[in-house]
Amino acid sequence: MANVDETNQTKFPNQYQTWLATSEQADKEDMLAAYPANIILWAGSSFAKEYNSPRGHQFAVADVTHILRTGVSVEEGKKGLSASCWTCKTPDAPRLMNEMGIEGFSGANFTDLGTEIKSVVYCSDCHEDGSAKLALPRPHAQDAMAKIKLPFDKQNTSMQGAQVCGQCHVTYYFQPERSDKVNIPWIFGSTADDIEKYYDTRRFYEWIHPISKTPMLKARHPEFEHWSRSKHAEAGVTCITCHMPPATDDKGNEFTDHKVGNALEHFDNTCKACHSSQQAISKTLAKKKQQINTKARQVEDLLVKAHFEAKAAWDAGATWPLMNDAIMGIRHGQWRWDFAMASHGLYAHNPEEGNALLDKAIEQVTLSRTLLAMILKQLDVEKVDYPDISTKEKAHAVIGFDKDAAEAAKVMFIKDEVDKHWHPVARQGYEN
Template sequence: MNKQLALFKQNNSKVLGMTKKCVASFVAVLGLASCFAASAKTDINQTKFPDQYKTWAETEEQTEREDMLASYPANIILWAGSSFAKEYHSPRGHQFAVADVTHTLRTGVPPKEGEKGTSASCWTCKTPDAPRLIKEMGFEGYSASNFTDLGTEINSVVYCTDCHVDGSAELALPRPHAQNAMSKTGIPFEKQDASMQGAQVCGQCHVTYYFQPEKSNVVNMPWIFGSDTDNILKYYDTRRFYEWIHPISKTPILKARHPEFEHWSRSKHAEANVTCITCHMPVEENAKGEEFTNHKVDKALPHFDKTCIACHESKEAITAQLDADKHEIEAMAREVEGLLVKAHYEAKAAWDAGANWEQMNSAIMSIRHGQWHWDFAMASHGLYAHNPDEGRMLLSRATSQAKMARAVLAQVLAGLKVDKVEYPDISSKESAHAAVGINEAKLSEAKQMFIKDEVEKHWNPIAVRGYQ
């Protein structure tokens, strides 16, 4: 074990030591593919960092994605009333960041005159053009703009200035929401060590957030009280904030968004100084025996001998543990989803029967809190690997809160003489969409017309990458 720890320290030291030298090249070349293709000249980053460029280019191989609503149709009911109920896919490689956010039904099409469309804040973590536009327009001016109105300004996928001082290997945090969040926690970026800075540049986007309505929908990280689930919930409840009113249960809903950084920061990996870079960007050797950081930003297990062996004795053992954790977390999540779906419809039945807020307040708050804890767990990609203990805790709490909501609702329904509740068919995405009145085919038709008439003609080709 001592030998393993020594090897871990040696490998981790290499990774951290190369953060400013090698990781720089990762972000230095991101997003330059379109420029390279359009230019007869060889890109300088490809010349200076050929190994890093080659492995970065391989992110275009990461084309597989899962239709999460087809796999988990109960989510459509839980997210009814929001754009997440329309379409929700698992993420692909960084090369597709701009195209995927352009094509998803969640960003819609240009709004009708007099209507408020999707905020340009949806571009914030997809491109270095977002920080540029924020500087030019001001944070609120940028976020008050419509998503589609700024489409012609988006010319690059993730790029060097997303994580580095322009033209330098020095790490940077260009997004205002991340700068503000680190100031709130009392550890501004410039005072962090290289390890935490390396994690934070990933964490400026792989983190939960919301759009701040009183500031024209600027991106904000709700960390005033802390970044754990309960303190974020305290922040939202104190502000009486909600993202939408659920059309079925009238619950003021909160939405978590890929909180990988938060889960990692409280994990055994973080305690051991194992960061995103350690696991997902391992150090490798080229044919000349020169070390470089792999920039494909991929799963860790395929690189077990470089990323995991210092702390884990066998690939088979860790794979078995990951499978067991994933199976347990998935089973817990499905139970919570079923309970929450029923709670939403039981609340509807109570409202329809004449219930008032005095009767419903406790149940509605339990639905709100239960769905928040479930979402904070399941919105995080790779939770079963990053922090399974926190995942189990969150889902256990969500289960208790969902059951509490249903127990209160059962009493309310009994008092109102309601003895039957109609529940939706959630056996498929199609049936769940029908239950909440979403016509995916009609939405897709409008989206494709917008892509054909606007995006393909006037936007940068990166906006259709992977959809040709």
């Protein structure tokens, strides 16, 4: 990496320096503290342990290393979290796939490959080494673009730029029959409906919800999918246009800003061609964000109630034939809520689709609760226990997650393994 690093610094100094500046994007928000209902919705999955807002690319390796979701080392010979969790955090992932084979890589444990990870998201994740030419190095992305008949080498530079971002800013799942390799579920298409059809056809679920017994699905940052159906996409405006605008150095040289950031911070270079007023677009975006957030909180409240109502029905002796339709309503409603809310910046990228997803989720979970009410009446259940989940701590207690124990185990893992044996990139922003 050293020689390549020096070459990139020399050939592309402005791009390199702005890439380094993503270390300034250090703020993160504890999303479970902000929205404790999510702990109930994700109960039984690692997302209920810890979930934070995204930070700059410089923190990609350290954040995935330190977060409670990735756990600690497992005993030799035991199966732990898949190394697939490294896939979009580092150029070492495609390298290891080439060396080990895709399924050899994904079949390895996440922590076992920690010593191999020596770089955060880097030039070679998006470009051919030592060149400005765009590249798509991740096999799951190559496969996905083939599925929708948009192969990388057939696209113009603008669309290639969007695909380069989309190789990671896209939803996916770990394919169990292929050693948990990353797979993008676009066989029928890339909408929430199409992906749901794919999952339902395969009878796929990521985990069984411990409260409602619902076979759950999880969406993961589907920014590419939402953008691809947006007004921005129709106008040829891509991720690069808004988040990596043209800049000029002190010698008058123009370059692409690699401090991937908020479009409005560079209004004149990003938005002004289409939007006349920064104040007006900021006001519009704030209104759309508030509208989506209000609906999201409504869906979360309905889903939490539905999960506990299902539990009450099971506890009273309900059977699967009786519960199936109600449970599928929870599965499908939560999927659409997640497909909306897991997408960072949805209110700007595609608010129309976001609102449609949440409206459908409200409809689905409301029907589910209507069915559950009928079942509960049939089973003579007069009262459902809705526990207090007003804080992160209370919600964690409800699902039986011992955060203190998990944090203590993580601290020991960091001290004994990461600090001693892993590359310093795994400690970026966590240095004592």
